[in-house]
Amino acid sequence: MLHVTILTVGKLKEKFYLEACKEYAKRLSAYCKLDLLELPEYRLPDNPSEAEITAGLEREAEQIFAKIPKGSWVCVLTPEGKLLSSEQLADQLKAVKSAGKSSICLILGSSFGMAPAVKQRADFRLSMSPMTFPHHLARIMVLEQLYRAESIQAGSRYHK
Numbered sequence: 001m002l003h004v005t006i007l008t009v010g011k012l013k014e015k016f017y018l019e020a021c022k023e024y025a026k027r028l029s030a031y032c033k034l035d036l037l038e039l040p041e042y043r044l045p046d047n048p049s050e051a052e053i054t055a056g057l058e059r060e061a062e063q064i065f066a067k068i069p070k071g072s073w074v075c076v077l078t079p080e081g082k083l084l085s086s087e088q089l090a091d092q093l094k095a096v097k098s099a100g101k102s103s104i105c106l107i108l109g110s111s112f113g114m115a116p117a118v119k120q121r122a123d124f125r126l127s128m129s130p131m132t133f134p135h136h137l138a139r140i141m142v143l144e145q146l147y148r149a150e151s152i153q154a155g156s157r158y159h160k
Helices: 014-030 052-067 084-100 116-121 135-155
Strands: 002-007 032-039 072-084 103-108 124-127
Touching: 002 052, 002 135, 014 032, 014 135, 032 052, 052 116, 072 116, 084 135, 103 135
Parallel strands: 002 032, 002 103, 072 103, 072 124
Antiparallel strands: none
């Protein structure tokens, strides 16, 4: 069974986001073993300088690197990434599995993004949209698209 780790920087607090996460985690349990790891966001001042943001992202990168499971195919979600349809994402994940990978790691950065080193470490860079979404909502969207991709591969009616 595929092992999926989703690394997120920042904590979910709102009940409706937590409930949505639980629902998709439950649905995904039929297809994979899911670990959702929340890493603390580096605390920045109200109006941080570029240097402070860079330092914060580098600290967050250290935490991210420490939690990436060894041997995982790593995908970062970033605006500079590739736009894929749900079917193309399903094909991408199928190709990763066919290549012998049994573990994937999806990474969502903090509200200031992620350090360039994390993006460079990735095997794949994925963009959800040219639009900007709150990070909490993006987490739900990633879970839903992962569930949709697995459903497509299984031939389920969910995608229809």
